[in-house]
Amino acid sequence: MIKRLAAEFLGTFWLVLGGCGSAVLAAAFPELGIGFVGVALAFGLTVLTMAYAVGHISGGHFNPAVTLGLLAGGRIGCKEVAPYIVTQVLGAIAAAGVLYLIASGKPGFDVSAGFATNGYGEHSPAGFSFLSVVVTEFVLTAFFLLIILGVTDKKAPAGFAPLAIGLALVLIHLISIPVSNTSVNPARSTGVAVFQGGWAVSQLWVFWLVPLLGGVFGGLVHRFVLATKR
Numbered sequence: 001m002i003k004r005l006a007a008e009f010l011g012t013f014w015l016v017l018g019g020c021g022s023a024v025l026a027a028a029f030p031e032l033g034i035g036f037v038g039v040a041l042a043f044g045l046t047v048l049t050m051a052y053a054v055g056h057i058s059g060g061h062f063n064p065a066v067t068l069g070l071l072a073g074g075r076i077g078c079k080e081v082a083p084y085i086v087t088q089v090l091g092a093i094a095a096a097g098v099l100y101l102i103a104s105g106k107p108g109f110d111v112s113a114g115f116a117t118n119g120y121g122e123h124s125p126a127g128f129s130f131l132s133v134v135v136t137e138f139v140l141t142a143f144f145l146l147i148i149l150g151v152t153d154k155k156a157p158a159g160f161a162p163l164a165i166g167l168a169l170v171l172i173h174l175i176s177i178p179v180s181n182t183s184v185n186p187a188r189s190t191g192v193a194v195f196q197g198g199w200a201v202s203q204l205w206v207f208w209l210v211p212l213l214g215g216v217f218g219g220l221v222h223r224f225v226l227a228t229k230r
Helices: 002-026 035-058 064-072 078-103 130-151 161-180 186-196 206-226
Strands: none
Touching: 002 035, 002 078, 002 186, 035 161, 064 078, 064 130, 064 186, 064 206, 078 186, 130 161, 130 206, 186 206
């Protein structure tokens, strides 16, 4: 279990540092930034690379919604859930701390301005409403779990699961960065919200509750509708 938790810590750390780091440091870099597309690719690449690197150790969850969705899908046992989620959150906070140290070295840096946090209403990148954010986060997290469970099914082509999962996360971000800045991952939302420390913390409950519900829904749909017999 220690080795598995270490893998989850490192995987979630890399996801937050790479994904949120690209948003904070590179998305709107003067004259030439990577923009939404670059950030979406960064998030997908973090999951793809660490799923190949440590997925064989821990399963490569890196996300409480994925862990709970896999429980609902019948892939893991209850005893793994709490240790995995705690470790994922700690990895996300550690990565956000490293990102804060890097970003604060730039003149004029203001963590309260956003720090790649998730939000709705006036804190949505494009001003989307609470309902829009809830629907987006629920549906996209549910489909993320359907994809994860589908590509890791015993009858799915072997060796391609991390690639499909990483590309799915790219697509999810391309859809939803303007809506909520894309969570689908409570740990990712928590890590940066802790350092933003203001409105992001007050809205954080949405980015726990909704992705978790979406993950469970996706897991149940796959388990009882789509899963092949093992």
